[in-house]
Amino acid sequence: MSIPKIFTNNLSSILLWWILFLVSVMQFPVEIRARSLTDVTDGTDEEQSSADYLKSYAEHMKSYMNLSVEPCDNFYEYACGNYPLAKADHFSLNRRNNIMDQTFTLNDITVQLLGRTQLAETLNVSRELDVAQRFYNACLGAELVRFSAADPAYLNLIRSSGGFPAVDGASWNAYEFSWVNMSAHLTNYGAQGLIHEELVAAYPFEPFFRPPKLGFDYIVDTINLAGNDSRAFRLNDERMRGYLKAYNVSQERITEVIDGVFAFWRDALDVTEEYNDLCESFESTEDDEAEFPQLGNYYAIAWNGVNITKHNECETFFLALDKVCTRHPEAVANYLAMKLLYEFDAKLTEAKYQQDYCVGLIRESMPFLIDKLYMAEHFSEETRLEVLAMVMELRKSLRKSLEEAEWLDDESRVEALLKESTIKSSVGSLKNEALIDRLVREISSLKIVEDSFATTKINLARYRINTDRFSSLHFEEMTNDTLPQTTYLGMQVQASYYIIDHSINVMAGILQPPIYHRAWPDSLKFGTLGFIVGHELTHGFDSTSSMFDSKGNVNPWWTKNTQRGFDIRTHCFIKQYSNYTIPEIGVNVNGIKTKDENIADNGGLRQAFVAYQSHMKQQLEDPEQKKTIEQMPGIDLNPDQLFFLGFAQLFCSEFKEEHYYKHMTNVHAIDKYRVLGSISNSDDFVQAYNCPLGSGMRPENKTCRLW
Known part of the structure; x- marks a missing residue:
């Protein structure tokens, strides 16, 4: 991730950026129902089941490909060109992409888990599951496509928060x-x-602030808000107009x-455009050390005065923003009122999407309850051990x-090794039974109002934020080695590299197609999951991690010569x-902002391929090792080529105009260029697909490499 050098001595800033999970996975095909990783039968039935599955999954992979494009010309288009038409x-x-679409797979599994009453009894979470079921049924029965913006429950909440001048006059x-x-x-309501x-x-786990992103469906900036005919203007105008019409506001007033x-x-x-994502001004001002007293009110309302941050770089920004808000008090109140409505609006276009929305609310709001059920039914020790072996193979590649x-x-190399x-390696999840149990029990406090879904949803929103802030609000009851929830x-x-305890963590939810399946050839496993693990491991040895030693303490270990070599590359x-x-x-892509993620992509891809080659060499040398078929039926690619196809298809995506602007604030490059950038630097890819110098994927001989 890209962190301004001026912040390298600010631990809170580093932690905020660095301890966010970095890589997600993609969607499991709708045609192939989500299932347990352990539900393949034994013997001949297992072999037939695996063969049928591989054939079906290979067809799904092919459906994303544009075979009219040569892989050496544009590998992203070759691997993903048909994704917008073939996606579920x-x-x-x-934006839609394979990585983010994986949430729909988890939704399918969550629907199944909501019916596991016997499993809930075994795990002693029956009462909490009953609350989840009741909310789910209430959500399915509510009218969500036509959002009831003017429901008295929402208006009362707005008025108690600051008012709605467009309505209250x-x-x-x-x-x-x-x-x-x-x-x-x-x-307080998300x-x-x-x-x-x-x-x-x-x-x-103290609160930390960033400049706001303005707008609703389309995040606005000076460029896309230049005229009233822009898509940014039209989408935001339409959203606000819909909310105001619900309150019977006159057209002139709207x-x-x-x-x-x-x-x-x-x-x-x-x-806002004078400050970066960490509230640092691009130009120093006389108010750099100024205080913003009104933040005291913020902490009183949102935090009851608990866990007040000691490191807040945003006060200068808030002072500047306050001057603008003072000139537009009514507009600010109207905007915030509609932002609150936007939070509660399902924003659905058709009723057929309502189930996904409702189950998604449960999965995101009651994650530790659903997690208990999921880990008991969908995660096996066999899977954990196989993935852990892959992690160790990737670590060997990194060490090389x-x-x-x-x-x-030499000095830096000793510290690096x-x-x-x-490095601590974890597959599945980390354990803190006492904290997890407390988080699950909190569900019983959620009040479901049978005759008012709006009130129920407000209650759920408040419950969800309280849950998200639980460790922050109760930090004094915890030890200082407690990890994020x-x-x-x-x-x-x-999957993540966590800088504080120097660990690589592969969560159980990622261990399903299209990131991982036990029946897959190893070439595909290493191209997908192997790349993700390699990406995260690389983060342990980039410019930010160079400030943390092997014990997770702030202790810069790069020498000046090493730093110079890093900067050049x-x-x-x-x-x-x-x-x-x-x-x-x-x-253009912001090469400075995305540099650390781009480096991790390139390093992760190379390490995954080296790890795959090492793994296959060990298989050949071990006569007792069960040999696997390293190709997918119906896909005319050799194992090395399949490795790169699996990697590229992680990032198959479809963007609308507004999604590009939203993503421009992200430390990752646009999906397409994550693939093209990494592939064009890969000698292994060039060899696998026999790409000539001067082709689209190898335009020139000089390439970029760090690891």
């Missing part, structure tokens, strides 16, 4: 309004107002209110890279990715 039918306001008092207070109330709160992912919000956004953008990297001097030798959650499609990646233009919006 699901509703999403975000003269009874709304601008002199009593505080944008800070209203933003604080919004965070809505991000003008104070964007996140949690530092290390004890005591236009006036929306014009006010856009005017506020344009002035606010003049401020550390030994061979000529830019590491020591650090590799002390998400590390104890197996049912998530994530990093510049190659920055230049390469910055030259990729996103034609849909006419903007």
